[in-house]
Amino acid sequence: MHDLRTFLDTVRRERPRDIVDIARSVNPKHETAAILTKLEQAYRFPILFFRCVAGSPFPVVTNVCGSLARLALALRCSVGELSRLYAARCAQPVKPEIKSEGPVQERVLIGKDVNLESFPQFVYHQDDAPQPYITAAIVVACDPQTGKSNLSFHRLMIVDQTTTAVFMARGKHLEQIYRKYESAGEPMPIAAFLGVHPACSLGALYTGSAETEEYDIIGGLQQSPLALVNCVTNPLHVPAEAEFVLEGLVPPQTRVNEGPFGEFTGYSTGSMSCPMFKVQAVTSRQDPIFQDIVSGHSEHLLLPILGMEHHLLEAARTAVPTTVNVRLLVPLTAYVALEKKDDSQPQRVIEALWASDIYAKQVIVVDADVDISDLREVATAVALHVRPDRDVYIHHPTLGTELDPSCESGDGTTAKLGIDATLKTQTTRPVIKNRVSKQLLESINLSEFLQPA
Numbered sequence: 001m002h003d004l005r006t007f008l009d010t011v012r013r014e015r016p017r018d019i020v021d022i023a024r025s026v027n028p029k030h031e032t033a034a035i036l037t038k039l040e041q042a043y044r045f046p047i048l049f050f051r052c053v054a055g056s057p058f059p060v061v062t063n064v065c066g067s068l069a070r071l072a073l074a075l076r077c078s079v080g081e082l083s084r085l086y087a088a089r090c091a092q093p094v095k096p097e098i099k100s101e102g103p104v105q106e107r108v109l110i111g112k113d114v115n116l117e118s119f120p121q122f123v124y125h126q127d128d129a130p131q132p133y134i135t136a137a138i139v140v141a142c143d144p145q146t147g148k149s150n151l152s153f154h155r156l157m158i159v160d161q162t163t164t165a166v167f168m169a170r171g172k173h174l175e176q177i178y179r180k181y182e183s184a185g186e187p188m189p190i191a192a193f194l195g196v197h198p199a200c201s202l203g204a205l206y207t208g209s210a211e212t213e214e215y216d217i218i219g220g221l222q223q224s225p226l227a228l229v230n231c232v233t234n235p236l237h238v239p240a241e242a243e244f245v246l247e248g249l250v251p252p253q254t255r256v257n258e259g260p261f262g263e264f265t266g267y268s269t270g271s272m273s274c275p276m277f278k279v280q281a282v283t284s285r286q287d288p289i290f291q292d293i294v295s296g297h298s299e300h301l302l303l304p305i306l307g308m309e310h311h312l313l314e315a316a317r318t319a320v321p322t323t324v325n326v327r328l329l330v331p332l333t334a335y336v337a338l339e340k341k342d343d344s345q346p347q348r349v350i351e352a353l354w355a356s357d358i359y360a361k362q363v364i365v366v367d368a369d370v371d372i373s374d375l376r377e378v379a380t381a382v383a384l385h386v387r388p389d390r391d392v393y394i395h396h397p398t399l400g401t402e403l404d405p406s407c408e409s410g411d412g413t414t415a416k417l418g419i420d421a422t423l424k425t426q427t428t429r430p431v432i433k434n435r436v437s438k439q440l441l442e443s444i445n446l447s448e449f450l451q452p453a
């Protein structure tokens with residue numbers, strides 16, 4: 001079985017130091033985020049299980065996916081195998097299985113019985129809006145033209161007992177689907193579910209074509225069909241073994257002020273105007289666990305990386321098949337290692353990545369012998385292989401993200417940067433990297449030279 005509870009049991013059994021139970025009552029306003037921050041400052045990244053959160057009857061689990069070791073445990077592989085295994089399993093999707101009932105509908109609250117203020121009312125950062133947020137919600141919606149369903153995480157700011165704001169990044173699939181409903185003057189039915197196995201979170205973050213259904217990707221990742229049930233108030237499907245589901249509509253042409261909110265970049269986005277989610281039903285297990293993700297911390301940063309790296313590598317390989325790898329080590333920046341065949345290839349990779357994702361703001365291409373997991377090696381290649389008047393590319397104007405503090409337009413319009421930090425083959429002055437003969441290195445036995453005098 002692939003649900004949140006079985007994963008927590010697996011962690012307790014196989015990595016007991018990775019989960020900390022906190023019995024003492026905690027304040028959801030700032031205190032839980034401060035506890036997590038303090039642990040991270042001590043280089044500790046456990047799952048936190050808060051048994052008692054002031055103001056809410058529900059226990060809370062946070063930081064479930066806050067370490068690579070736990071993501072590897074969830075997919076049953078080693079940390080080193082994660083990227084390759086993610087790609088291999090996404091390439092073998094498995095269709096979900098529709099069930100007539102599931103634990104997530106053990107309790108059903110409809111209409112006037114819905115009260116989002118009974119949820120833990122989380123506020124994370126000092127400069128965030130006073131309104132609480134739900135951050136671990138995966139939103140499902142259906143494209144009215146193609147009939148394909150889409151999954152993606154969306155921060156939900158609780159406005160009142162039955163309303164949230166929903167932030168949809170421009171250019172991403174949910175926003176594109178919403179625009180179709182809005183231009184037809186129709187409300188968009190959605191469901192937001194939370195409390196799931198990490199394979200479900202990783203699958204929801206699959207980045208690729210709108211034709212690919214993330215429920216099939218989740219099936220691929222867990223190597224078995226994901227069990228779904230029909231929503232109670234709309235025709236969407238949700239995971240049968242989630243902890244909570246919020247069902248409802250996003251009406252057209254209605255907006256609410258949302259934020260400020262501290263984002264994954266480590267910076268706060270100012271106040272924004274966001275569509276509203278009118279919640280018509282909340283279903284849950286009988287004794288649900290509320291899942292939370294502390295914004296801007298390790299879990300928030302780690303979760304999207306596998307999906308994004310996989311997507312950018314595919315895009316780069318479509319442009320230049322000899323692309324070796326793509327790494328995302330800092331926000332909005334892709335480092336690309338290339339087995340270069342000619343000097344025009346880096347520019348082709350840069351342009352392909354710019355076009356493939358709003359979050360690919362900086363693309364830095366190096367030769368395959370540079371370790372792109374090592375920022376020092378990449379910075380050295382930039383310092384020594386780049387002639388700025390020849391090797392730096394700027395794309396303007398283009399769609400980036402309004403979550404980037406340097407983006408001054410409210411709609412995400414910005415500029416992108418590309419740096420070709422490969423050694424150039426077509427130069428008048430050959431550039432030769434210092435080398436030591438491999439044969440000589442292998443033949444040297446240090447102990448023969450380092451005898452005490």
Ligand SMILES: Cc1cc2nc3c(=O)[nH]c(=O)nc-3n(C[C@H](O)[C@H](O)[C@H](O)COP(=O)(O)O)c2cc1C
Nearest residue numbers: 152153154155167168169172173174205207293303
């Ligand atoms: C914890 C978390 C919160 C996120 N919050 C949002 C959000 O509020 N709005 C948004 O557009 N994307 C958000 N994202 C990113 C999207 O989930 C991600 O870009 C997704 O892959 C987009 O899906 P798509 O490719 O189907 O458009 C969040 C990601 C994570 C991990």
